[in-house]
Amino acid sequence: AQTVTQSQPEMSVQEAETVTLSCTYDTSESNYYLFWYKQPPSRQMILVIRQEAYKQQNATENRFSVNFQKAAKSFSLKISDSQLGDTAMYFCAFWGSARQLTFGSGTQLTVLP
């Protein structure tokens, strides 16, 4: 079974600074998808960014980008120019042949004014 590990339960960053959230996963599959979801205090999980494993290019979505290292099974999220609204729980997730999202334990990010 796939596992997803987020080793940073909590992180904080100053407003306008850059922060990187870590995620590693374990799989024997070669084709899969990786996601970062954000869960603000309002509770709804919102997609931040998605990466297809067969694409070598790292996904980017405005201030959010990933560093996808397939051989190392690493999928970190970089948030540039952090904003107060980025304060949330961030979940890394894996989708593969089991056809179900497997989530990490989450990283609580706090952006400080």
Added chain:
Amino acid sequence: EPEVTQTPSHQVTQMGQEVILRCVPISNHLYFYWYRQILGQKVEFLVSFYNNEISEKSEIFDDQFSVERPDGSNFTLKIRSTKLEDSAMYFCASSEALSSVQHFGDGTRLSIL
């Protein structure tokens, strides 16, 4: 932007009682999912549903659980005889296609007394 909606936001039920959690997926989506998150733990997959039948289910989704799409808009999760350990946040999600991005609702907090 279309959203997944879940009702109620909070449900309190006596142990042993039946409970039904309701979800209205995004209208053009074909795949529906339930996840749960016990307080302080990871988000866990329960079940996926497509074409009026279960596609995948996890070990958690035992005979006490059932899902249904009673009409063209609602997607429900029923727990027949609730246990204390069923207390959790339950999230509904939907997607256009199998590997498409899943859109989540706000969740229902289920408290079993």
